[in-house]
Amino acid sequence: MINGAIPAGLLSAVRSERPLVHHITNSVTINDCANITICTGAAPVMAEAPEEVAGMVGAAGALVLNIGTLSATQVEAMLIAGRRANELGIPVVLDPVGVGATRFRTETAHRLLDALAIAVVKGNAGEIGVLAGTGGSVRGVDSGGIMGDPVETARECARSTGTVVSMTGAVDVVTDGSRIYLVGNGNPMMDRLSGTGCMASSVTAAFAAVADDFAVASAAALAAFGLAGERAACGARGPYSFRTALFDELAGLAPDDLAREARIEER
């Protein structure tokens, strides 16, 4: 287990620095992403007009590019914002939602990875498998599973893309291609809601904004979000009351709790 003081310190830093997290994201979960960013302790802003994204990202601590409801105009805005973020050294988190489900999504994800320096790719197993080229299936926006070993899939994706890969699942796998972190926090209720994957990217971006090591930041973010999910599951009467509790629990999560209950194993 890595020392709980590390994720706890990052959560404290998010709370004290309150970084701005610029999102170019899908219309389904955009409100969830805004509120989870606030509950993490950061400040969200959503802007996707090509006219303003370069200006907006300049004030941000991190940029999220989420392709959940992609359009051609949005791709243009993502490229403009991403290039500006790269110039300024602002970390970019890519959530390749539904990559593999359509050619448009697959081509766009590769185009963003080619054109931009992406800090973290956060996806489900199917999405990461598609990007790794090792075999992954995606149905709509859900993982349809992968061929072979999850850790090897994530590592191959990290190596081929040159990014930190943060692959969510029953156990999350985070890797920069050499180091591997396994995050054991979380609860199956998180799969019964729309948007938890997108929210995980927002939390990751908030942590990346205050970190130098994006692999550690990604693992810490998933531990914090997963721990909120564990706590929210206690007493939830169904997926939507769980949802309410998930936001409340993350907002109320103290760094000390995270220090004690984060389950991040370095393998």
Next chain:
Amino acid sequence: MINGAIPAGLLSAVRSERPLVHHITNSVTINDCANITICTGAAPVMAEAPEEVAGMVGAAGALVLNIGTLSATQVEAMLIAGRRANELGIPVVLDPVGVGATRFRTETAHRLLDALAIAVVKGNAGEIGVLAGTGGSVRGVDSGGIMGDPVETARECARSTGTVVSMTGAVDVVTDGSRIYLVGNGNPMMDRLSGTGCMASSVTAAFAAVADDFAVASAAALAAFGLAGERAACGARGPYSFRTALFDELAGLAPDDLAREARIEER
């Protein structure tokens, strides 16, 4: 009353087959539609780029076209996705939100009905009255009432459009132009929330994806959703805690409960 085993069997089928429901829908209730689809037991995907809708709908069990916040690009995407769905025999549910309120909505609804084979039109009384041409008024996106008898209005709409019509109200009317089903489930709290009409279309699409008879599927969907509404109303302190409970109750609705409590009368 029709035998409760029929809607119960459809709900079981949704839960076991977990069909993908592709939505091209409005930006107001898109998150509600995603979550209610999951709570029904199906898998939502939202995609509206003309570049990808034909590819996405190919994996789907049903397609929802909802004109609640229409744009010209969206109409183009609806036609592409709808034609592909028709080629593949995938049922299309049209929710003509606000038809009659503006010429753009009215013309678009008729254009979709002319160009595509629509399985089910799901609307409020005013919207169905407008489409039937028998007199209906719509104010914003709310029904302003109809001229004459609800059952005759629904039947006329079904006959003139060649679809199953699912008309929501205090008692829902579902008809294919000959058979008539009256659904007695539901609760007035459902009218005090944005999005319950849109959610009803998502639930209908999930049921249509596993059914051959779209009139029965539509009635069963409204019974299930209405029953969740009845249960959610118990103990709700207002419209928003009702909303939370509505999702929870649908997710927790057992086929046996639906078998016992569905109130679908064939007239």
Next chain:
Amino acid sequence: MINGAIPAGLLSAVRSERPLVHHITNSVTINDCANITICTGAAPVMAEAPEEVAGMVGAAGALVLNIGTLSATQVEAMLIAGRRANELGIPVVLDPVGVGATRFRTETAHRLLDALAIAVVKGNAGEIGVLAGTGGSVRGVDSGGIMGDPVETARECARSTGTVVSMTGAVDVVTDGSRIYLVGNGNPMMDRLSGTGCMASSVTAAFAAVADDFAVASAAALAAFGLAGERAACGARGPYSFRTALFDELAGLAPDDLAREARIEER
């Protein structure tokens, strides 16, 4: 304190007249705005296609223009809808979300103020300071503070724009350039949620739709919304359960309660 019967009478009027509030708004909080409009007692409609906005606003009692996730097409639609609203004498509420954060937002806000007769500008302190030209800073969509006195800032903005200014904060300041109302209702939990600013604009528009005096209507709206916030804070376990309670409390707010508990001071 102004007599509580005045805001109470406006709330009663919203409930009995149920005005249609046409929104052209951002994709982040569009659902919140729809539901809070219903909870206030009015009827929301969201439409932003240039093809239909003139038709839709014709049936409305008020128009909200919110620039939170601006696009060039949306600006075009805002100008069309705003001009038609002006022709018909329908009050227009402008929420200049994030003005000052990018040139696109700043130019658009000024363009709307120049081209249209705006009844009320509702913003946070930073946004109002930017529009007043007296010094205001905006970070993303959050106020970064102002130079000088809040009341003078609001008054200068009202004078330079020729509108009623409704500036939210710990104490809200509403002014038409001469009269000044200070609204003491509210709770700090409202700052821990995405969308409360946007919702305040929707509530303001609902009140403006039934009022002649837009300064009084704005103050009454903030008192009602703030009072709902005070009540929601009792017993909330975090920002998201607070959110649920906020909608419930506004829906359940009786005019008599508002008469008794509104804290609007005329200075």
